[in-house]
Amino acid sequence: MADAIRVLLVDDHQVVRRGLRTFLEVQDDIEVVGEAADGAEGVALADELRPDVILMDVRMPGMDGVDALRRLRELDHRARVLIVTSFTEQRTVVPALRAGAAGYVYKDIDPDALAGAIRSVHAGHVLLQAEVAGALLAQEETHSGQGRAGSLTEREREVLGLIADGRSNREIARALVLSEKTVKTHVSNILMKLDLSDRTQAALWAVRHGLST
Secondary structure (H helix, E strand, O other): OOOEEEEEEOOOHHHHHHHHHHHOOOOOOOEEEEEOOHHHHHHHHHOOOOOOOOEEEOOOOOOOOOHHHHHHHHHOOOOOOEEEOOOHHHHHHHHHHHHHOOEEEEEEOOOHHHHHHHHHHOOOOOOOOOHHHHHHHHHOOOOOOOOOOOHHHHHHHHHHHHHHOOOHOOOOHHHHOOOOOHHHHHHHHHHHHHHHOHHHHHHHHHOOOOOOO
């Protein structure tokens, strides 16, 4: 499975990890490369195994999912983190998204939908439900990025709008007839100019400022 999506499972409940592994191992394009029982172990294994996607619980003993996300960001880890949680409260999910998660799903998600979510975040998409996206927008500082929109080039504004629409770098490159490398450069410039840390924040900024379609 040379081209398989490498997935790391981080959850303090062994039965949950076992259930996830059992289902994911029958997917032709997904490979479970490791399991961790808490955030600290998850960060260590992420550094060792270099997964593409991490399925992360939020509430765990010791280092929880939010702290693990922050640590992964400090380490500049490139894995996309998908929160898998049984908690629906915004106060549980929102901090994880602000810490850098690419999205979240609930533990009662349909198995095929979970596989689709893994493929989606691996492709660069951001998975946000409407009510949580609204909560994130409400919590954003009103001055975040304010006055910096004028520093964006027209091409960067186009790229930002497509990020807000949930497009991956490959899809943006295809839509704008650019190389994927050029798109990555534009994304980096956008984050730098707007003083944002990841695509999730960029997508929310674009929605707030009317750049999404």
